[in-house]
Amino acid sequence: MNLLALIGVTCLAVLHLASAVLVAWRYRSGPSRQGSIGPHALPVVTLLRPARGLDAFDLETLETSFHLDWPDYEIIFCLATPDDPARPALEGMMARYPTRRAQLLIGDDRPTGNPKLNNMAKGWAAAQGTHVVMADANLLLPPDYLHRLFAVWGDDCALVSSPAYGSRPAGLWGAVECAFLNGFQGRWQLAADSLGMGYAQGKTLMVRKDWLDALGGLTVLGRNLAEDVAFTKLVRAQGARVRLTRRMFQQPVGRRSARAVWDRQLRWSRVRRDGFAGLFALEILQGALPPALLLLIFAPPIWLLPFLLLWFGAEWMLARQAGWPHGPRDIGAMILRDLMLPLLWLATFARRGFEWRGNAMGVQGDAARARG
Secondary structure, three states: OOHHHHHHHHHHHHHHHHHHHHHHHHOOOOOOOOOOOOOOOOOOEEEEEEOOOOOOOHHHHHHHHHHOOOOOEEEEEEEOOOOOOHHHHHHHHHHHOOOOEEEEEEOOOOOOOOHHHHHHHHHHHHOOOOEEEEEOOOOEOOOOHHHHHHOOOOOOEEEEEEOEEEEEEEHHHHHHHHHHHHHHHHHHHHHHHHOOOOOOEOOEEEEEHHHHHHOOHHHHHHHOOOHHHHHHHHHHHOOOEEEEOOOOEEEEEEEOOHHHHHHHHHHHHHHHHHHOHHHHHHHHHOOOHHHHHHHHHHOOHHHHHHHHHHHHHHHHHHHHHHOOOOOHHHHHHHHHHHHHHHHHHHHHHHOOOEEEOOEEEOOOOOHHHHOO
């Protein structure tokens, strides 16, 4: 076998296995509830949840906002328009939990070109907590959600975040969506955090309100295609750290179409290219396809099957330990995802912006982005 090809295959395999081991280590024990804040000094928290419409699991995920094990927190739901289909459901939830401090704010101010930030701006202005937690509407919040966020808070930390892991897939393409969320995005983000290189993920963002207000508030997060990219850069520019929770929180996926999976992954691929171009350039080497092609070209064919068993076996073992989907269909989804990765990487360069829920998102203040 060609020596350079052997070195390439070995390096890619070692990185893949190392990332799986780092994440598996995080899942060896239960999620911690102890952080740098003592039990008698738990701060008041604002839980900020922007919504738009109602997807398949949103009634369930949004209602988990009312069941958090935290002594003092307020809930602020945000909608852009009064005729949003989520409005009756949210008003019904608040009526069922009258002892919870919860409010629904409606308005469509557009201080940035990011519609999600614009939806949350009114909630940010109204927040009374010392810490604000922004959680996407499709995220299931466990009762110890806030405890798990504060468990990784530290003196050098300005932002706590977490990717989401995909659960409850229906059909092959739902499983592919989970394979992207779990074994690709989540695995690499948790592995990077284990090495002290945390990257924010917009599913969960917790920050001290006074800290971000001193830097300009939510509007400063509109400088990139996505608020999590801007948040990561802002925190690092201040000499602070982004930390991720030890484990990811659950996002029910359900049924997906091939087109929906492709569009979503292409959108986030363009976000990564815009935000971290150097790292994105290396993504062409991710997945099993590049090392498998090297083996096919430069090695005896008998090597390929053991390599693939090792590669996907490591991901399967991680998924099993972490409680992610890991049945036969999910293994097939992992393979299909890795076949898609190079195509997504190439398609990312066709253009830089994208459409998100009817909004044109451009780069760094483009006119289309300014229209929201």
